Amino acid sequence: MALHFDPAEFSARRARLDAALDAAGLDGLLMFAQESMYWLTGYDTFGFCFFQCLYVDTAGTTALLTRSADLRQAQHTSNIDDIRIWRDAAGATPAGQLKDMLSSLGTAGKRLGIEYESYGLTAANGRAVDAALDGFCTLEDASGLVTRLRAVKSPAELAYVRKAAELGDRAYEAALSQIGAGADEGDILAAMQGAIFAGGGDYPANEFIIGSGRDALLCRYKAGRRQLDPRDQITLEWAGVYRHYHAALMRTVCIGEATPRHLELHAAAAEALHEVEATIAPGRSAGDVYQAHARVMDKHGVEDHRLAACGYSLGAKFTPSWMDWPMFYDGNPWVLEPGMVMFAHMIIMDSTTGTAMCLGRTSLVTETGSEVLSRASLDLEVK
DSSP states (O other): OOOSSOHHHHHHHHHHHHHHHHHHTOSEEEEOOHHHHHHHHOOOOSGGGSOOEEEEETTSOEEEEEOGGGHHHHHHHOOOOEEEEOOOOTTOOHHHHHHHHHHHTTOTTOEEEEOOSSTTSOHHHHHHHHHHHTTTSEEEEOTTHHHHHHHBOOHHHHHHHHHHHHHHHHHHHHHHHHOSTTOBHHHHHHHHHHHHHHTTOOOOSSOOEEEEGGGGGOOSOOSOOOBOOSSEEEEEEEEEEETTEEEEEEEEEEESOOOHHHHHHHHHHHHHHHHHHHHOSTTOBHHHHHHHHHHHHHHTTOTTTBOSEEEEEOSBOOTTOOOEEEEEETTOOOBOOTTBEEEEEEEEEETTTTEEEEEEEEEEEOSSSEEEOOOOOOSOOBO
């Protein structure tokens, strides 16, 4: 088995999950989130784009229902012994086969949690599961149960996070070696991802964001490449990734020269990021962190150009997004704890002047505050 953690680590996670299930009054849990499966068992696949479910209960049962294409994937990457296959065929009913599996495990009449909020459970499949299990057992939405457990990282996980942060720095160095007048965005991306692969890293859970010229004001990936002009701007958002653990960064780099507006916005972003990082501490809420960002941004007069969120948790994530919970937004009551890994991004998009300025990096919540995991400078780069 290609497990990335030792048995003691997985046993500790299972004990935490059992305690959470007991506290919620649940007999078991139907997992559809790939992150939950990976965290609990090591199971590593993108096969969650099809129907699959991992069932666990407080009696020690672990059983996976998946497709034949993922049989060996589960055998090679997880500690799951009970792997059952639903067959691809015309009229296949995997939700019905899930009921058959649960019936064989003695779950009739029991109260089970289910991860409805998951990319691994489409609305259609969710309706099919509800229909198949109607009257068989009681289902309760437990989408956030494992998410909360995953938010606080163990020392073994943090070793991978630190490696991811190192790879993220290498990727930025590779980008800066390519950025300049006439550079092709494709070459910049290739250098960044190549640095991560060369360091033993993995694909990210979503595409790296790259945009120059007016596209520097975007904070999503889009298809298409361009070459940098002698006077230009380019925004990058990327993550170092190791064993699926992410450490994200974000920067806007100027080409040729930085305009006065670039300098103004960089000053706002840098001050806001420092204030946010000073607020990231045990006992502070995610909403507190957002308010620190908003206060500084608004003081600089850029309230119309900032976003309504300024970061989120990171960890072992799968496509389509490396974003995890909690998120920094107004009023979010989620309290930060030691061991949480938080990405803070200061994103300013001034469409009036066509100026972008973004700064972001990842921090670890410590016992007394936070620790920045990247060594990359926050200075405004001009290439």
